[in-house]
Amino acid sequence: MQRIHQRWFRTQIVPQIKRNKLPPRPKFTPDLEPQCVEAFMHGGRGPGGQKINKTNSKVELRHIPTGIVVKCQETRSRERNRQIAREKMAYEIQKYNNNGISERDISLKLLHSQNKRSKAKKSKEKYAKHNLERELMKRGQELEDMEVIKKMASKE
Amino acid sequence: MPRISWKAAFEAARLHPCLPLLLRACRTVEQAQVELRWLLKETPRSVRQACVLRSRHVPLQYVIGTQPFGCLDIVCRRNVLIPRWETEEWTTELIAGINGSVLSSVHGGIKIYDLCSGTGCVPLLMKSQLQCDAHFTAIDVSRHAVRLIRLNLNRLFSKGGSPADFRIMQRDILHEYPPIMPDGRIDIVTCNPPYIRRQDFVTDVQKSVKLYEPKLALIGDLEFYQNLLDHWLPRTDSFVYEIGNMGQFDFISKTVRQDPNLSQIWNVGLKFDSNNSPRCVYGFKSENTRLDYRKIFQNFGNIMHSCK
Missing domain, CATH: 3.30.160.20 (Double Stranded RNA Binding Domain)
Incomplete structure (x- = not known):
């Protein structure tokens, strides 16, 4: 069985290679x-x-x-x-x-590049997620700071 | 032997820090690399220690502890000869001959004696590969060898205690009196006797063999072949003896040919190894035997003396 990926902008079939189905x-x-x-x-x-x-x-x-x-x-x-x-x-x-x-060699090569690509994709996603979290935290802290400053200003 | 050039030593050192140590025993960088690969994979001690031992010409098999023999891994220890590839070769061919011609239902199984057994490699390989029933007897003088045969036997076939069809005896086949009397006829006698002549020992023998392997298992000339003619020929139907030079073959074939009785019943053949050196003298009777020896030894070597 080959899994079929379809992307919205073009209909291209990307066959996925599996380690146990070489x-x-x-x-x-x-x-x-x-x-x-x-x-x-x-x-x-x-x-x-x-x-x-x-x-x-x-x-x-x-x-x-x-x-x-x-x-x-x-x-x-x-x-x-x-x-x-x-x-x-x-x-x-x-x-x-x-x-x-050798078909096996070609498949192995494709598998290798496929693994590499998916690894890069995963790490990219991970970094994006972390960046987002960091950003949110920063913003939250800024808001807190502002509130504290406001309180202090109102006391005076 | 040419000296190792400093260039080779430097080249080796660049590849691996332990490689120059191996160069002393291996002589070439390629061979040293192959050995290093095996050592990295198999040595029980640290690689550096193993390489130091090798640089003192300790045989690789004593460093690693085993030697592959056919499909088996035979344990090797000091004071016992390491199995050689020549022995492995003729043993595998003999097994192929027996398997190709002996039915598995031989009455009572075939009886095989192995003299000068050493590690016991020959009967052990036969035991694991023969398809017919067989009884083995391994004989050696050395107590180290006998202990090692027992160890190897238990290691390879230990399921359900030590096997009943394998006897191990510590005997001196040359000097013991009364001599060993087998019960009934033997079917095959195999032997890898010490066959390096004393005068060749100094000149021809590799350094690691000279320094570390037992002289008891190396130096000898015709005494074991004389013992074969005197003692074993009347009690067996066939024999395979490893030889080191043509003199030992000539001795057997000449004696058989000149003896009016023996020449009538015995066929004697010579086998070369894959390096084209004479390696085995074998013989068989062609009448009144249980097995079809002509078929067993068909592809084994060339028959040099055929009985009428």
């Missing part, structure tokens, strides 16, 4: 798996096994039909890095098929 993240489907080549980077040659304690867990994923390469070294676990690399790859493939445009 276009979904692209999924890495099982039929993409045979199109990809996976390589584990352990950093060069030389001795291995018990001799070296490598913490390098980098995973490189290459999609052959498009030639997209994705690397991942976010975590220490190779299993987890493989999953993350696949998520990244799905995103890149979707972007490639869509002429470099």
